[in-house]
Amino acid sequence: MNMKKSKISNNVIRRLPKYLHKADELIAAGVNRISSSELSEQLGFTASQIRQDFSNFGEFGQQGYGYDVRELRAQMAQIMGLDRGYNAILVGVGHIGRALMDNFCFSEWGFNLTRAFDVNPELIGKEFGGVKVSSMDELLDFLKKNDVDMAVLAVTAESASAVGKVLMKNGVNAIWNFTNVELTGQQEADDVIVENISFSDSLMALGYYMTEDRDG
Amino acid sequence: MNMKKSKISNNVIRRLPKYLHKADELIAAGVNRISSSELSEQLGFTASQIRQDFSNFGEFGQQGYGYDVRELRAQMAQIMGLDRGYNAILVGVGHIGRALMDNFCFSEWGFNLTRAFDVNPELIGKEFGGVKVSSMDELLDFLKKNDVDMAVLAVTAESASAVGKVLMKNGVNAIWNFTNVELTGQQEADDVIVENISFSDSLMALGYYMTEDRDG
DNA sequence: TAGATTGTTAATCGATTAACAATC
């Protein structure tokens, strides 16, 4: 198979979206080219780091010139697979689920949200952001009949673990986890990619910095 | 002032909430003591790293015994200031704002949510999770009359920058930013602590890992 | 061509891991 396995570090991966956003911002501002040192000023990373980051993925700058902003944007989009159109579902249409369905543009980030699931009879059959809500009872069947790449997990903490298991056992290979329940560690999670959004972890970090600020 | 400035690295700080959650889990499971090597197995960090992390904040283990789970929990809570009761407000009562007001327990993480603000007349005067929604027109006055430590920013992208500025200019010293708008970089942001929750950045990272998985 | 800026190699810095004396 000759896998390249160049193994990009997590730190680099977390910076990629920043480069993409900056490129978008520059395009909107009518900027056509930018050097690593200008990017450095605007992003707060060093110019060296920026060039190192980019060079992980090829050579898309030009000596003496810098980076073409549109080219940079295209490279970032390509690296992050923003054109993949991964097939995604959403499980749990609470406030978070609704926020994502109504206001979040999945397609912009390479995902195609095709269906949502919830236990609440009042929601079943409704559509939000053009996506239909089905009964949770239909989830398993849906997973078996469709090739679901990614599932957004936005159910209650109580059902998170059980629902997560169903997803992982039935071909979903990535979970965007909005519950505070740890899914990795479950044996089923071995070959599933889990990305957590943990409000409480984030808030605790904020609290730490606030405390540090005061106490010195 | 003789500030200690021991400067704990961000990596360590992001692990602290994991230790807290694990301690809670162990308490719930009736476990009284745990060694760094057992923690290592359960958390996926090395035992060395765990001991290093803890030793940044003192000595709360016992040779030959390990860590008392309740003591560990208490230490983590203390380190992250979970008893501070920071005064917090929430700006923007959309789906995200509602999700936080209805379901998120601020007090558990050291914050006291006292008021919410929104432009929508239908929401003004209502209460969610015991917190009253006031008109955005009252925000400035509220900030001047009250000592607000932290503000949750959950407004639309369009108003994020302007509202952020108002917050930063009027004594708020930390912002929990749910908009995708970059607040740091604004000159007002200099001495304000900003913690971002960026759905799109998180989803792009997930997309990257999915793409990496397939392509090798 | 001369000036600018890349991509990359080498140097530095910081974080993780290993090892072990101290001690419960």
Added chain:
DNA sequence: TAGATTGTTAATCGATTAACAATC
């Protein structure tokens, strides 16, 4: 006491920064 496990010092590893030859 003997066994276990910490807290900490030293070694290793990886990521960031600096430097510079290549080249547009």
